[in-house]
Amino acid sequence: MRITAIETTRLQTQPNLLWVEIETEAGIVGLGETFRGAEAVETYIHSMAAPLILGQSALDIERLHKILLRGYLGFNGSGVETRAASAIDIALWDILGQVTGQPIYQLLGGACHERMRAYNTCAGVDYNSKSIQRRLVQPGDAKVRHRYDDQIAFIESPGELAQSLVEEGFGAMKIWPFDGAAAASDGQYVSAQAMRQGLEVFEKIRLAVGDRIEVMCEFHSMWNVTSALSIARELKQYRPFWAEDPLKMDSPGALADYRRLAQIPVCGSETLAAQGAFRDHLAAHALDYVMLDLSWCGGITEARKIASLADAYQKPIAPHDCTGPVVLMASLHLGLASPNAIFQEVVRAFLSTFYKDLVTELPVLENGYLLRPDKPGLGTSLAPGVKRDPAASTRRSTAA
Structure with a gap:
């Protein structure tokens, strides 16, 4: 089944996201x-990757x-080449699922989890807008505007x-109340005041809901190591x-030194790419939980190898998701087929806002759990309105 074209789409309203559609001679996309x-x-996709895979x-x-991820350019990094290879790989698995009429998790060996x-x-x-890549919210900076303004809420309330998360069925939440202090000192020093402000967030959560929810930091x-350990020693009580x-x-x-001295489980890392980086961290006994981003680590093909290595x-x-709805869907398929998957980030x-406008189907979230999709491939497509957006930018490469 020959690849006949590659089309990419970007939106001004979501400038960090790129969608890749791979077309085949059978009409499957x-x-x-x-x-x-x-x-x-x-x-990179159109200048370097497309000539390598069109017609294949x-x-x-x-x-x-192997051609895209293990080739000479970009090998073992999480930069442009790897991100391009990741997006293409996800699309190829989507094609395979559609050809076979099976969800991707079935092609990965079948579901381990209901x-x-x-x-x-x-x-x-x-949170991921172009102008504010990471909002470093400090106490008193802003007020919660609506129910899902969670980044302000975890500081202010x-x-x-x-x-509210417990009421929706969530058993875990993730927050980052020490980021503002890190930005102020370039991560070199944490003051007593900054320490107290960060710890108060955890204290208020425990007072409100006790142990009914897990809290990731x-x-x-x-x-740096010294400051990270200072925080860990105080944070451990929560x-x-x-x-x-x-x-x-x-x-x-x-990181292994930190893990040994902090005595808090360590999770890492969405920033790592390919098996080698995860192998090195696991061999050094630096990780308790393995987080991987399918759009940065090499796609589904590489992610399943990393998951097996972790196992x-x-x-x-x-698996990581603070990115886009397609990666979330791909990650769910990987998690369902991985015996050692314990959480999917959402x-x-x-989910309640812009994801709905970008794809035709989203994972179903019910009482804190994501249900198994049942459609072939990823089980979702780019929403028709995306390309109809006047500000949409599309680019296309075709086989000769």
Whole structure:
């Protein structure tokens, strides 16, 4: 089944997202997605990736994966080349599912889970806008505007936020109340006042809902080892489920030291790409939970290998989503087929707003769990309104 065309689409309203559609001579179209640096990835796809795969069989997924991800350019990084390869790989799996009439999780060996537990990342609708890539909310900066303004809520009213999540059936939430302090000192020093402000968020959550919800703490790789350990020693009393990316994820040894001394489970990392980086962190005993982003690590093909590697080390996985709806759907398929998957990240602010306008189907969230999709392939397509948007930018490459 020959690949005849590759088309990419971007929207001004979601400038970090890029959708990739791969067309075949049989008329089947596969959908992929990646995130951040959308224009650069788009350029790479059409200038470098398209000539390598146009005219090739869309069903030779492993071979094309090797060409795009294990080739000379961009090897072992999470930059433009890997993000392009990831989006293309997701689209190829979507094609395979449609050809066989099976959901992707069936092609990965079948479902290990009847449903997948979700946790809510407490971001707001504008969290990943181009002008505000990460809102560093400080106490008193703003007020909650609506029910899903979760990034402001976890600072201004964390107890009420936790209660609302429990009422919706969520068993876990993720917050990052120390990011503002990290930005102020470039991650080199945490003051007593900043420490207290961050800890109060956890204290209010525990007072409001007790242990009815797990609380993950995201650090966005913003701290040095000394400061990260200072926070961990104080944070431990509130029983965080994990500390995510407490350091830059480029030193497995330093992270292993942190894990040993902090005595808080460590999660990492959406920022890592390909098996090698995860192998090094697992071999160094630096991780308790393995988080991977399918649009940054190499797509479904590479993600299933990382998941198996984690399983060999008896570590659970929790795929990342704070990006786009296609990656969320692909991640759900991977999680359902992975015996060591324990959580799928979701952002209820995204699910309840703009995700609905981008694709035809979304995962069904019910009482804190994502249900198994039953349609072939990913089970979703790009919404017709996306390309009809006057501000949509599309680019197309075709086989000779």
